[in-house]
Amino acid sequence: MLMEKRDYYEVLGVGRSASEDEIKSAYRKMALKYHPDRNPGDKGAEDKFKEATEAYEVLKDPQKRQTYDQFGHAGLSGAGAGFGGAGFGGFDLSDALRAFMRDFGGFGGGSIFDEFFGGARSQERYNRGEDLRIRLDLTLEEIHSGVNKTLKVKRLQACDTCGGSGLAPGASRQTCPDCRGNGQVRTMARTLFGTIQQVKTCPRCRGTGEVVTNPCPNCRGEGRIAGTSSVKVHVPAGVSSGNYMTLEGQGNVGRNNGLPGNLVVVFEEKEHKIFTRQGNNVIYQLPISFTLAALGGEIGVPTLNGDEMLKIPPGTQSGKVFKLRNKGIPHVNAYGSGDELVQVTVWTPTKLSAEDRDLLQALNRSPSFSPPESDKSFFRKLKDSLGF
Numbered sequence: 170m171l172m173e174k175r176d177y178y179e180v181l182g183v184g185r186s187a188s189e190d191e192i193k194s195a196y197r198k199m200a201l202k203y204h205p206d207r208n209p210g211d212k213g214a215e216d217k218f219k220e221a222t223e224a225y226e227v228l229k230d231p232q233k234r235q236t237y238d239q240f241g242h243a244g245l246s247g248a249g250a251g252f253g254g255a256g257f258g259g260f261d262l263s264d265a266l267r268a269f270m271r272d273f274g275g276f277g278g279g280s281i282f283d284e285f286f287g288g289a290r291s292q293e294r295y296n297r298g299e300d301l302r303i304r305l306d307l308t309l310e311e312i313h314s315g316v317n318k319t320l321k322v323k324r325l326q327a328c329d330t331c332g333g334s335g336l337a338p339g340a341s342r343q344t345c346p347d348c349r350g351n352g353q354v355r356t357m358a359r360t361l362f363g364t365i366q367q368v369k370t371c372p373r374c375r376g377t378g379e380v381v382t383n384p385c386p387n388c389r390g391e392g393r394i395a396g397t398s399s400v401k402v403h404v405p406a407g408v409s410s411g412n413y414m415t416l417e418g419q420g421n422v423g424r425n426n427g428l429p430g431n432l433v434v435v436f437e438e439k440e441h442k443i444f445t446r447q448g449n450n451v452i453y454q455l456p457i458s459f460t461l462a463a464l465g466g467e468i469g470v471p472t473l474n475g476d477e478m479l480k481i482p483p484g485t486q487s488g489k490v491f492k493l494r495n496k497g498i499p500h501v502n503a504y505g506s507g508d509e510l511v512q513v514t515v516w517t518p519t520k521l522s523a524e525d526r527d528l529l530q531a532l533n534r535s536p537s538f539s540p541p542e543s544d545k546s547f548f549r550k551l552k553d554s555l556g557f
């Protein structure tokens with residue numbers, strides 16, 4: 170722990186009027202330089218990392234920054250400082266690591282992780298949290314408009330008791346006696362070709378090089394426990410079943426404050442009551458009356474954008490498809506949308522009054538009411554208009 174607190178602005182090397190972005194970028198630089206994973210065993214670097222993180226935690230928060238500007242360190246150690254009552258005396262390395270992961274692990278994850286963990290050692294691989302996969306059911310309306318969702322995700326979270334360290338209060342990590350901290354052990358194996366030496370991950374410490382003799386009772390030393398979290402996701406318009414989205418750092422947290430895994434959200438389209446999706450077109454089956462088909466007219470048709478009026482020309486045959494341009498699903502990675510294809514079916518009346526029957530029988534005597542004997546062009550046209 171630092172005996173005397175330095176000025177937070179001085180710690181981050183920024184002026185007192187520095188913008189939020191300047192503070193953030195100054196901290197990011199320092200955190201990357203002094204992060205314990207880059208400076209194993211270097212106590213000086215560890216202190217600098219903690220100091221910078223503490224300074225950043227205050228200066229990034231406008232309210233805390235104002236308090237600090239007005240009252241200095243004294244203003245933050247008292248009640249109401251907003252640090253969970255722990256004050257800064259209790260701001261230890263695991264707090265600093267968690268604060269760092271929280272602010273820099275969640276977004277732009279790929280780049281900073283790559284920069285940071287260029288060559289992942291086996292320990293980091295072991296400690297990294299698992300990726301998780303979750304299915305998200307969407308209605309066609311949600312797919313059409315795009316939607317923000319909050320997912321309930323069952324995942325491993327940092328253990329509250331030990332703050333993710335996996336250690337019982339007062340306990341510490343020790344170098345694994347089996348591999349002397351290497352994380353790897355050599356064994357002799359007998360094969361057909363004689364005895365050969367093999368190198369494998371140390372089974373005792375599972376490659377971490379360290380053992381915990383007195384693990385945290387809450388998480389049994391893993392530093393994480395099962396829980397449920399809310400994760401927000403923005404689904405863009407136009408996705409399809411089987412499309413997925415990777416949310417960096419939203420999977421299981423890592424063992425002992427290791428990197429979190431990712432959360433893969435796989436989309437699944439729910440069946441729609443009246444529309445069928447075909448690519449980005451939606452198909453709608455519209456029954457129309459025999460008189461509308463024969464006389465022509467207008468009829469209201471539902472679309473994903475609300476009702477539209479559709480013109481039915483006189484003499485419309487059953488099966489004819491009408492296109493409502495751009496009333497389908499938006500293209501997910503391009504401008505524009507698919508169409509709505511309205512296929513009409515001429516509905517035949519099933520209950521006739523005596524009067525109806527007389528009228529129809531009178532019509533039936535007219536030659537225009539019989540279909541043509543073998544009008545090939547008529548059937549070809551009909552087939553073409555179906556389009557599928």
Ligand SMILES: [Zn+2]
Nearest residue numbers: 328331385388
């Ligand atoms: Zn624990």
Ligand SMILES: [Zn+2]
Nearest residue numbers: 345348371374
């Ligand atoms: Zn070992």
